[in-house]
Amino acid sequence: MFLKFAAAVCLIYLCVLTGNGKSAGMDKNGAMDYMAKFGYADPGRSGSGDFNKAIRRFQKYFHLKMTGRLDAETKTEMLKPRCGNADEVDDTGRSGAQAFRTGSKWSKTSLTYRFLRDSEDVTRSVMKATFRKAFAYWSAVTPLRFREVTSGRSDFTIMFARRSHGDGAPFDGRGRVLAHAYFPSNGRVHFDEDEGYSVNGGSINGQRGIDLLAVAVHEIGHAIGLHHSNVRGSIMWPSYNGYNANLRLHRDDINGAQSLYGRNTGGGGTGGGTGGSSCSDKNQSCPRWRRYCTSSRYGNYMRKNCQKTCNFCGGGSSCADKNVNCSSWRNRGFCRGRFAMYMKENCPKSCRHC
Numbered sequence: 345m346f347l348k349f350a351a352a353v354c355l356i357y358l359c360v361l362t363g364n365g366k367s368a369g370m371d372k373n374g375a376m377d378y379m380a381k382f383g384y385a386d387p388g389r390s391g392s393g394d395f396n397k398a399i400r401r402f403q404k405y406f407h408l409k410m411t412g413r414l415d416a417e418t419k420t421e422m423l424k425p426r427c428g429n430a431d432e433v434d435d436t437g438r439s440g441a442q443a444f445r446t447g448s449k450w451s452k453t454s455l456t457y458r459f460l461r462d463s464e465d466v467t468r469s470v471m472k473a474t475f476r477k478a479f480a481y482w483s484a485v486t487p488l489r490f491r492e493v494t495s496g497r498s499d500f501t502i503m504f505a506r507r508s509h510g511d512g513a514p515f516d517g518r519g520r521v522l523a524h525a526y527f528p529s530n531g532r533v534h535f536d537e538d539e540g541y542s543v544n545g546g547s548i549n550g551q552r553g554i555d556l557l558a559v560a561v562h563e564i565g566h567a568i569g570l571h572h573s574n575v576r577g578s579i580m581w582p583s584y585n586g587y588n589a590n591l592r593l594h595r596d597d598i599n600g601a602q603s604l605y606g607r608n609t610g611g612g613g614t615g616g617g618t619g620g621s622s623c624s625d626k627n628q629s630c631p632r633w634r635r636y637c638t639s640s641r642y643g644n645y646m647r648k649n650c651q652k653t654c655n656f657c658g659g660g661s662s663c664a665d666k667n668v669n670c671s672s673w674r675n676r677g678f679c680r681g682r683f684a685m686y687m688k689e690n691c692p693k694s695c696r697h698c
């Protein structure tokens with residue numbers, strides 16, 4: 345049901361994009377679709393009151409004048425290329441500032457990445473060098489260490505792909521969504537191959553390319569557990585800001601990463617963090633109590649005392665979300681109610697079903 349709905353939204357979305365051409369305006373349907381997709385509107389509620397409320401939410405997040413109308417400034421912001429992950433919109437905060445937000449984290453500091461499908465826009469060596477650089481932004485400020493592997497299992501999998509690419513979150517062709525990435529410990533980091541990526545401000549087919557480094561640093565931010573931030577100038581800001589020769593992490597990005605992993609200890613990657621070996625049961629009866637792992641009554645006890653049996657240890661791959669928007673859907677209450685079945689199957693991690 346939910347899947348069908350999501351697919352319908354995607355279809356409408358594509359029609360709007362292709363029907364109006366690349367730089368044409370953003371109409372009400374397009375805006376509603378944008379807001380449903382990125383966390384500003386409940387897809388089930390599209391009355392005009394809901395629409396205006398969602399627009400205000402969007403305007404607040406992007407620090408625009410809160411008119412509640414789809415005005416020119418709002419349209420321009422919505423037409424910018426951006427990350428496919430939803431924004432974590434806070435309805436309760438009064439101020440406009442929504443600094444860094446974090447989700448789950450890796451339970452180890454030494455992490456591997458692997459390229460599953462290369463970029464068609466840059467050579468393999470340029471691609472690899474760019475990602476090495478991108479990972480280094482985060483290892484400079486945390487104890488995290490990243491290493492490429494070329495075969496076997498890896499913590500992160502990096503892939504350039506067009507349209508549908510097997511994760512239920514199809515890309516949308518050139519423009520709009522540039523990339524998306526999953527939160528720990530999923531590890532998937534995907535780039536829309538229909539974009540023209542370049543490095544060092546280079547152009548591709550006569551047009552300035554999308555800066556691969558900037559997008560990679562942002563997506564890796566998600567892959568280590570950071571959500572979007574509405575601090576302008578931060579790497580975790582949802583929209584793409586163009587090429588910047590002096591790309592740097594903002595203090596807000598550093599605070600976010602360090603709130604998860606602590607500071608860079610200067611060690612070889614084993615210092616800091618919580619380590620990966622602390623996953624064990626504290627009671628020998630745990631395996632017999634397995635059915636209580638998700639119980640509302642005993643869940644907390646089980647989380648604390650039967651980590652191994654219930655698979656509550658981070659880093660394990662058996663509990664992973666299958667859709668990039670799971671955590672945003674969780675925040676909107678979809679783990680319960682009519683989407684519960686879909687969520688159980690596709691968002692077990694966000695809904696804490698494992």
Ligand SMILES: [Zn+2]
Pocket residue numbers: 427428429562563566572582
């Ligand atoms: Zn993002």
Ligand SMILES: [Zn+2]
Pocket residue numbers: 509511513524534
């Ligand atoms: Zn994907």
